[in-house]
Every structure is written in C-alpha cells, then in structure tokens.
Amino acid sequence: MKSCPNCENIGWYIxxxxxxxxxxxxxxFCYTEPDSVFNVVNDLNKTISQLQEENARLSKxxxxxxxxxxxxxxxxxxxxxxxxxxxxxxxxxxxxSSRANGRLGGRxxxx
Ligand SMILES: [Zn+2]
Numbered sequence: 559m560k561s562c563p564n565c566e567n568i569g570w571y572i573x574x575x576x577x578x579x580x581x582x583x584x585x586x587f588c589y590t591e592p593d594s595v596f597n598v599v600n601d602l603n604k605t606i607s608q609l610q611e612e613n614a615r616l617s618k619x620x621x622x623x624x625x626x627x628x629x630x631x632x633x634x635x636x637x638x639x640x641x642x643x644x645x646x647x648x649x650x651x652x653x654x655s656s657r658a659n660g661r662l663g664g665r666x667x668x669x
Contacts, residue, residue: 567595
C-alpha cells in the first residue's frame with residue numbers, strides 16, 4: 559500500500575489557479591495507483607457496503623423464516639391443546655364406563 563506523496567490520501571489537494579485563487583485538484587496518484595491508500599480504502603469501503611447489503615438481505619430471510627417457525631410453533635400448541643381436550647374427553651368416557659361397570663358388579667369373573 560502506497561501513501562500519496564501529493565495529498566492526505568483523500569484523492570484531491572488544493573492548488574492555486576491562474577487567478578491566484580485556491581482550487582481543488584483531483585489527485586492523479588491516488589486515482590491511478592492501484593495500491594494507493596486512497597484506492598485500497600475505497601475498495602475496503604465497497605467491500606464493507608457489499609457485506610452490509612448481504613447482511614441486510616440475510617437478516618430479512620432469517621426474520622421471515624423465524625416468523626414462519628413461530629407460526630408453526632403456535633399451530634403445534636393449538637393442536638396439542640386440542641389433543642389434550644380430546645384426551646380428557648376420552649378419559650371422562652372411560653371413567654363413566656368404568657363406573658357403569660362397577661355398578662354391574664365389576665369385571666366378569668371367570669370360573
Ligand atoms: Zn493523492
């Protein structure tokens with residue numbers, strides 16, 4: 559990586575124009591030298607924004623998948639409690655038939 563001999567690695571510097579006024583001049587070294595600090599930093603910033611975009615894209619997908627999972631979880635819980643209600647109905651019925659059986663003298667006795 560090469561630090562710029564002309565500017566503060568920012569891609570421009572101040573010159574005095576023909577009218578004696580200060581003017582911004584584009585720095586050739588910064589732009590044309592592939593290994594200049596300016597270019598390396600710019601490339602890194604590009605990579606960083608690409609990664610941030612990728613991160614945002616993936617976060618969106620994960621959020622959607624998480625919502626789907628949470629919905630599935632809710633459905634499962636609904637099914638579980640429905641199954642629980644059915645289960646208790648079943649055991650009520652069992653208990654009732656067991657009581658009826660008891661009134662009839664219990665299990666049929668084998669000889
Ligand atoms: Zn420069």
